[in-house]
Amino acid sequence: MKKTVFKICFLAVLGLNVACTEDSIEKNSAEEVQNFDQKLLSPQQINDEIKSTLQQTGQFYWKNASLQLLWSASQHGQNLVTIGYGTSTTDFEKSASSRSKEIVEQLLNSIQANESNPAEKLLVYNDPVLNIIDVIVKDQKTLFALRNNKNVRYVEPADYRFFKFEEENGTQRSSSSGSSGCGFDSQTLSTADYTSITPNAKVPWSFYKHNIPNAWSKSTGSGITIGVIDSGVSPNQSLLGSNFNNGDSNGRSVQKYGTYVDSIWPWSTSxxxxxxxxxxxxxMTATATAPRNNKGLPVGVAYNANLISYRAAANVVLEGYHEQKGVQNAFVGLGNNSSVKIISMSMGHIFSVGRIEDGVRYANNRGKLIFCAGGTSTSFTNFVGVIFPAWMNETVAVTGIKEGSGYNKCSNCHSGSKIDFTVVMERSASGNTAPVLSYYENQTDYVGGSSVATATTAGIAALVWSKNPSWSKDQVLNKLKQSASLYPNRSSEYGYGNINAAVAVQ
Incomplete structure (x- = not known):
C-alpha cells in the first residue's frame, strides 16, 4: 500500500569599540586576525564543512565556525546577519534587559564604521521581544569585531540555505512529498490499522501500543491547550475548524495564527x-487533537484538548530567514499565552539557529513543556543524529520506532543520546504508519516518522496534565518518564522508551 510518510529532511580592534574578553563568542586564530581578505567559499565548500562537523560532533553551531566560513555563508545569504546581543548568555529578553536600546545603538554605530551602507540601510529588523537584530554585513572585519564584542551572544548568517545549495550541487534530490515533508495524499486505511469505538471513531493501531485508549477513562485532555508550531491547518478540514467540537469532543476551542512571511525579501512583513x-x-494537529465523533475517522490522542496552531513555516525544513523568524515568533506567541501548557513542533534543522534557541528558551521560561521531533530524513541526511532544536536541554526529544520486540528506529527516524521518548508508529509487517485525518474533509491518510511520534507524545502529556491541572511542567515530565518502559534507566539511543499513557494518568 502506498503511504504518505512525512519527513523532516535533514531531516545556524579595527576602529570599533571592541574588547576581547572571556565572554567572546569565538577566539579567532592569529591568522584570521591579520587576514581579512580570505577568499569567498563556495556553497558546496560551506556545506561540506557543515556536514563534516556534524559527522564528527553530531551538532553544528556557527559560533564554532571559522570567520571565513561565517562570512562566506552570510555572503551567499543576501549579506543578512542575525546578531543576538546581551550582557550575558542568558540576557536574551528585552523586558529583562536594562541596556538593550543602548547596546543596539552601539552595535549599529560600530557596524557602520566598517560598512559602506548608510545606517538606515544596515538594520533590517529589530525584534520587539528578544535581544535580536538583523543587519546587512558585507565586510569580514565587521563580523570579526562583532564576534569579539562582549555584548554579542552570537553572530549567524540569517538566510543561508543549506538544502537549496545541496540540491543545486546535485547532492540532494528532492520530491514534492519527500524533502519538504509536504503532501496532500489521502489513503484508504487498512482495517488492520485501526479499531472502531463509540460513537463511530477509528483508534489508530499505534495508540494501543501506548495504552492510550485505556487512559481515556481517566483523562481526555480537557482544559489543556496544546500549541502546535508547524505549517498550519487545512482550511478544507472542518474537524480542525468549525467542527472541532463534535461528538464526544466538546467545550474546547481552536485558534489559528500565521507568522510565516512567504517572500525572498527579508524586509517583507506580511x-x-x-x-x-x-x-x-x-x-500533526489531527494526531494530537482530532475530535472523537461518529464520522468514522481517526481520533486524536487528546480529543478534548484545546488547540492553538501556528503556521510558522512553509514546510518542515526550517531553512531561510522567514521560516526561522516565523518559528521564533511562534514560540514567543505561545510563550506569552497563559492558557498554553504544551508546545509541539515536528520541524527542525540540521544546525543550530540562534533566534530559534532564544524563542525556545523564552517559552521554556514561561512554563511551557516543549516537545520536538528528533528527526526524520532521507538517506542524504541519515548520518545526522538528533536534529535542532530537539537536541536543546529545554526541549523534550521524541523519535519513532517500529512495531515489535525491542527498540528499532523507524525506517527514516533519527536516534541518539538526546532522545527522551519513543513512539511505536511503523508496522513490522506492512510498513504502514499511523492513521490520521487527511488534509481533505471526510478522508484519511497515514503519517509517520518522528513527526507523528512528537505529536502523539504531546497529546499524552495533555492527558496527564488534564488529570493533574495544578502540576508544573516538571511534574508532568517526571510522570511521563516514570511511566515509560525503560525507566529508571535511559537508553543511549531511545531515552526512556515508550510511555504507557494509562499508567501516566493514574
Whole structure:
C-alpha cells in the first residue's frame, strides 16, 4: 500500500569599540586576525564543512565556525546577519534587559564604521521581544569585531540555505512529498490499522501500543491547550475548524495564527495567514487533537484538548530567514499565552539557529513543556543524529520506532543520546504508519516518522496534565518518564522508551 510518510529532511580592534574578553563568542586564530581578505567559499565548500562537523560532533553551531566560513555563508545569504546581543548568555529578553536600546545603538554605530551602507540601510529588523537584530554585513572585519564584542551572544548568517545549495550541487534530490515533508495524499486505511469505538471513531493501531485508549477513562485532555508550531491547518478540514467540537469532543476551542512571511525579501512583513499549504501541520494537529465523533475517522490522542496552531513555516525544513523568524515568533506567541501548557513542533534543522534557541528558551521560561521531533530524513541526511532544536536541554526529544520486540528506529527516524521518548508508529509487517485525518474533509491518510511520534507524545502529556491541572511542567515530565518502559534507566539511543499513557494518568 502506498503511504504518505512525512519527513523532516535533514531531516545556524579595527576602529570599533571592541574588547576581547572571556565572554567572546569565538577566539579567532592569529591568522584570521591579520587576514581579512580570505577568499569567498563556495556553497558546496560551506556545506561540506557543515556536514563534516556534524559527522564528527553530531551538532553544528556557527559560533564554532571559522570567520571565513561565517562570512562566506552570510555572503551567499543576501549579506543578512542575525546578531543576538546581551550582557550575558542568558540576557536574551528585552523586558529583562536594562541596556538593550543602548547596546543596539552601539552595535549599529560600530557596524557602520566598517560598512559602506548608510545606517538606515544596515538594520533590517529589530525584534520587539528578544535581544535580536538583523543587519546587512558585507565586510569580514565587521563580523570579526562583532564576534569579539562582549555584548554579542552570537553572530549567524540569517538566510543561508543549506538544502537549496545541496540540491543545486546535485547532492540532494528532492520530491514534492519527500524533502519538504509536504503532501496532500489521502489513503484508504487498512482495517488492520485501526479499531472502531463509540460513537463511530477509528483508534489508530499505534495508540494501543501506548495504552492510550485505556487512559481515556481517566483523562481526555480537557482544559489543556496544546500549541502546535508547524505549517498550519487545512482550511478544507472542518474537524480542525468549525467542527472541532463534535461528538464526544466538546467545550474546547481552536485558534489559528500565521507568522510565516512567504517572500525572498527579508524586509517583507506580511504573513500569508494560518492555512496549511503543505499538509504536514494538518496531520500533526489531527494526531494530537482530532475530535472523537461518529464520522468514522481517526481520533486524536487528546480529543478534548484545546488547540492553538501556528503556521510558522512553509514546510518542515526550517531553512531561510522567514521560516526561522516565523518559528521564533511562534514560540514567543505561545510563550506569552497563559492558557498554553504544551508546545509541539515536528520541524527542525540540521544546525543550530540562534533566534530559534532564544524563542525556545523564552517559552521554556514561561512554563511551557516543549516537545520536538528528533528527526526524520532521507538517506542524504541519515548520518545526522538528533536534529535542532530537539537536541536543546529545554526541549523534550521524541523519535519513532517500529512495531515489535525491542527498540528499532523507524525506517527514516533519527536516534541518539538526546532522545527522551519513543513512539511505536511503523508496522513490522506492512510498513504502514499511523492513521490520521487527511488534509481533505471526510478522508484519511497515514503519517509517520518522528513527526507523528512528537505529536502523539504531546497529546499524552495533555492527558496527564488534564488529570493533574495544578502540576508544573516538571511534574508532568517526571510522570511521563516514570511511566515509560525503560525507566529508571535511559537508553543511549531511545531515552526512556515508550510511555504507557494509562499508567501516566493514574
Amino acid at each position: 504573513t500569508d495567514g494560518p492555512n496549511d499549504q503543505c499538509g504536514h501541520g494538518t496531520s
